[in-house]
Amino acid sequence: MKTTSVRTRIKFCGFTRAGDVRLACELGVDAIGLVFAEGSPRKLQVEEARALRQGVMPLVSVVALFMDNPPEQAREVVRILRPNVLQFHGNEDDSFCRSFGLPYIKAIPMGEGGGIDPLAMHARWPHASAFLFDGHIAGGQGGSGRTFDWARLPADSTKPVMVAGGLSIDNVHGLVTTRAPWAVDVASAIESAPGIKDGDKMRKFVAEVHRADCENEHESGYRWPTPGGCG
Numbered sequence: 001m002k003t004t005s006v007r008t009r010i011k012f013c014g015f016t017r018a019g020d021v022r023l024a025c026e027l028g029v030d031a032i033g034l035v036f037a038e039g040s041p042r043k044l045q046v047e048e049a050r051a052l053r054q055g056v057m058p059l060v061s062v063v064a065l066f067m068d069n070p071p072e073q074a075r076e077v078v079r080i081l082r083p084n085v086l087q088f089h090g091n092e093d094d095s096f097c098r099s100f101g102l103p104y105i106k107a108i109p110m111g112e113g114g115g116i117d118p119l120a121m122h123a124r125w126p127h128a129s130a131f132l133f134d135g136h137i138a139g140g141q142g143g144s145g146r147t148f149d150w151a152r153l154p155a156d157s158t159k160p161v162m163v164a165g166g167l168s169i170d171n172v173h174g175l176v177t178t179r180a181p182w183a184v185d186v187a188s189a190i191e192s193a194p195g196i197k198d199g200d201k202m203r204k205f206v207a208e209v210h211r212a213d214c215e216n217e218h219e220s221g222y223r224w225p226t227p228g229g230c231g
């Protein structure tokens with residue numbers, strides 16, 4: 001699964017406060033996740049999300065998260081929020097996921113053991129832009145803080161592989177250096193309480209991903225072309 005990418009993308013998920021969104025953008029994250037899944041402690045009303053979106057800096061993607069939401073609710077979010085990407089955590093099928101005319105990420109629950117069949121996944125969601133392998137159980141909520149055995153990640157996915165579930169400043173370096181996913185995604189471990197982000201934890205998480213990227217590049221012989229690179 002080693003990619004030729006020189007930088008692991010970072011998505012921070014489950015924002016509820018404008019100041020947290022601003023800091024995440026300043027820290028250089030690639031995507032801000034806004035949750036609309038019923039029952040989540042991070043769930044936003046669409047108007048709250050629209051207010052948060054106004055603080056998202058240019059070139060940072062806004063990802064709207066759903067879990068078996070009624071279609072009209074998801075459509076309203078898309079119309080009012082204008083997210084860049086959608087992310088689905090439930091039983092949504094490919095035709096539903098693509099019906100909004102936006103790129104979509106399909107979350108694959110990894111909370112129960114067992115093998116992953118990349119061919120079956122690609123056949124079931126052929127229009128997915130990426131797969132997010134997340135530590136929660138099937139039918140369970142994301143943002144669980146549960147990790148899983150990364151050895152179960154598919155080695156031969158033709159779509160970008162994103163990893164979530166219990167990532168933290170203590171383990172993300174290991175994930176990036178051993179599995180080199182396209183992107184990492186985190187909610188719980190950068191919070192002081194659900195939906196309340198902790199600036200110090202966000203900063204350290206980004207630093208850990210960057211440290212791992214630098215090691216991967218040194219391994220591959222690549223050198224960052226700018227003075228601000230890895231040295």
Ligand SMILES: O=C(O)c1ccccc1NCC(=O)[C@H](O)[C@H](O)COP(=O)(O)O
Nearest residue numbers: 013037040142143145165166186187188
């Ligand atoms: O974050 C939530 O509350 C949530 C609820 C329902 C569906 C998805 C949800 N979050 C999805 C994410 O992208 C999280 O970042 C991901 O599950 C990782 O969470 P964590 O294990 O807490 O880092």
